[in-house]
Amino acid sequence: MLDANLDSRAATLNARYRNHAAVQVLRHALSDPDLGRVALVSSFGAESVVLLHMLSVASPDTPVLFIDTEMLFPETLDYQREIAARLPLTDVRVIRASEDEIAAVDPDGTLHQRDTDSCCNVRKVVPLERALSGFDAWITGRKRFQGGERKQLEFFEPEPPFRLRVNPLAHWRPEDIIDYMDENALPRHPLVARGYPSIGCAPCTSPVKPGEDPRSGRWRGSAKTECGIHFIGGRIVRGPVAPEPQPEPEVARVAPVAHLHVVTPVMERPAASKDNEMTTADLTQASTSAVPQADAPVLVRDDGFHPLEGQPDVSLPSDTDPDTLADHLNAAMIAVEFPAMTDGRGFTLARLLRELGYKGRIRATGSLIADQYAMARRVGIDEVQIPAALARRQPADQWLARADWREWDHRSRLAG
Structure with missing residues (x-):
């Protein structure tokens, strides 16, 4: 072995x-x-x-x-x-x-x-x-x-x-x-x-x-x-x-x-089962003050897993027309949807929101995985909402391994 x-x-x-x-x-x-x-x-x-x-x-x-x-x-x-x-x-x-x-x-x-x-x-x-x-x-x-x-x-x-x-x-x-x-x-x-x-x-x-x-x-x-x-x-x-x-x-x-x-690849997903659900013990949390339910979604931030909190004022599908983003700049929180981990249009929407001057919180929802966390943070996304089953398959340490996005931002390094 x-x-x-x-x-x-x-x-x-x-x-x-x-x-x-x-x-x-x-x-x-x-x-x-x-x-x-x-x-x-x-x-x-x-x-x-x-x-x-x-x-x-x-x-x-x-x-x-x-x-x-x-x-x-x-x-x-x-x-x-x-x-x-x-x-x-x-x-x-x-x-x-x-x-x-x-x-x-x-x-x-x-x-x-x-x-x-x-x-x-x-x-x-x-x-x-x-x-x-x-x-x-x-x-x-x-x-x-x-x-x-x-x-x-x-x-x-x-x-x-x-x-x-x-x-x-x-x-x-x-x-x-x-x-x-x-x-x-x-x-x-x-x-x-x-x-x-x-x-x-x-x-x-x-x-x-x-x-x-x-x-x-x-x-x-x-x-x-x-x-x-x-x-x-x-x-x-x-x-x-x-x-x-x-x-x-x-x-x-x-x-x-x-x-x-x-x-x-064959893209069909396996049927849901109890084996794929996450228990409270499977969560590595940044704070022990709030314990999420076993089947509840989880928020990923730079310091680890958090229980889901707050509701977005706006949820943007991946095919949102970029010309309409300026209509949402006063929202306190915007969710950007990722219907599949292969669909990267949400990264562009988040980046454009920041370029337009949006100062609120951006939450990614849908199908992002741990390897995409650094990219999400670099384009201006503040947190990623993931389902309990994914949190069990990819626990907090895998997400934290990608949380040093500031230090290793390749564009900053190239700029000296």
């Missing part, structure tokens, strides 16, 4: 493999009982082929998760198929949001033009969280030379509350990447030669001029620098959530590559 203490496991693994090279770290760690179930997450981007090739040699049956946002460059899709066919990887899974998820928030495919965060959330963040729910660790291509928090990167690092990250290339230099590709005659992503050192979705990626930061072509002209899978509690990393009960995703084989799986 795996040690539940992630820090202890990471320290043990780092000590065990401290003097190993990248290939040896990958090969030996994949069979190490202290690591558990492992997947590699790959964008099939500019440098992805290095780890994919290493994995194909060390453990070709390890799952590889590729997120198809359905807005990728055709060249990326062609490159993904080329690499999947060329390397002897036997379990490449293409992860997508379901048709229902997309139809709910982006029926005409234009969400990226008005709300890039919501677009990334529904097409990338949520599908990846779901796909990683069955793994104890995941392999990344992060490296120390990329700077920032990565300067002290270790081979193994904890990703609370459930997983470890494995960074086999942590100590590599840019020239090591090039040398490995050359020595193994690995194909380059075709867009690299056309000025795309960092490659994301086609509508939000542009070529980079000489001397510019390699990621300057992503969401050019906006303050956005990350797609969302690298933010947990405001930190520029990717972290897990306690998964909601979901049926096993359907896996279908797709021609012409026989080992390419397409994973499309």
Whole structure:
């Protein structure tokens, strides 16, 4: 059984493999009982082929998760198929949001033009969280030379509350990447030669001029620098959530590559049962003076769980016309509805309310999860109302782990 203490496991693994090279770290760690179930997450981007090739040699049956946002460059899709066919990887899974998820928030495919965060959330963040729910660790291509928090990167690092990250290339230099590709005659992503050192979705990626930061072509002209899978509690990393009960995703084989799986989630919810209800003992409260009922909704604030109190003067559905928001600026409390965790329009409504000068309390209601708490706070939401069943699945400590949103606000950090 795996040690539940992630820090202890990471320290043990780092000590065990401290003097190993990248290939040896990958090969030996994949069979190490202290690591558990492992997947590699790959964008099939500019440098992805290095780890994919290493994995194909060390453990070709390890799952590889590729997120198809359905807005990728055709060249990326062609490159993904080329690499999947060329390397002897036997379990490449293409992860997508379901048709229902997309139809709910982006029926005409234009969400990226008005709300890039919501677009990334529904097409990338949520599908990846779901796909990683069955793994104890995941392999990344992060490296120390990329700077920032990565300067002290270790081979193994904890990703609370459930997983470890494995960074086999942590100590590599840019020239090591090039040398490995050359020595193994690995194909380059075709867009690299056309000025795309960092490659994301086609509508939000542009070529980079000489001397510019390699990621300057992503969401050019906006303050956005990350797609969302690298933010947990405001930190520029990717972290897990306690998964909601979901049926096993359907896996279908797709021609012409026989080992390419397409994973499309089934979005039906399990029937309610007493097992999903929360008892008073399950609540970690900021205050013991008021004890909520076992089946009562809970308010999440920066200091923990609170019993539900107060009634909003106005409740705004996610499809509220932004032009009508000015009509509600005198309300003491406004509720912003989130009908699904994949629907990020409520974030935009809250941000617009604050930009219009609204000084009252904003409460999020509906289907937000712990990983979205920091984003909610950054756009001006004061508290999140969650049902008792969710509070039981994601107790207060998981929400508190995302409550340091001020210190780690990425836009403030970028501004210096």
